[in-house]
């Protein structure tokens with residue numbers, strides 16, 4: 001930010017106004033408790049399109065239509081997941097599988113004798129992975145709840161499975177538990 005200030009003071013001012021704090025638009029300041037690193041508002045756009053029929057109606061009617069729409073959606077999703085037998089939901093599972101090989105080829109993990117590893121990347125940079133805290137200095141794991149390639153490399157070095165390090169919100173059993181709440 002100091003570098004930006006020296007390049008363009010107006011841009012610096014625009015980016016530091018209190019009405020739009022950095023925690024709303026910069027991943028470095030995102031809350032890591034929510035397991036989500038999405039910075040775009042596509043989900044709002046999709047939701048808006050989804051409720052198009054209801055939007056022009058009086059508030060109580062909108063809420064009633066939304067309630068029924070959501071109920072149907074939840075029911076459809078639950079039905080779909082009944083036929084799915086993996087432990088991790090399909091999308092996070094695909095993300096884990098996507099760069100498994102890359103993690104093995106691009107990263108070399110060295111442990112400190114405990115659960116913290118220094119991971120050297122193929123291009124020479126380094127990251128620190130903490131398997132107990134489930135964090136990596138690239139912050140991808142902290143933000144998404146899904147181990148990044150550095151974390152995977154460290155997990156493999158311990159001869160463990162990255163699937164065991166995925167956040168609980170992505171597990172099928174968490175959804176099953178919710179049914180009883």
Ligand SMILES: [Zn+2]
Pocket residue numbers: 127136137138139140141148149150151
């Ligand atoms: Zn990482």
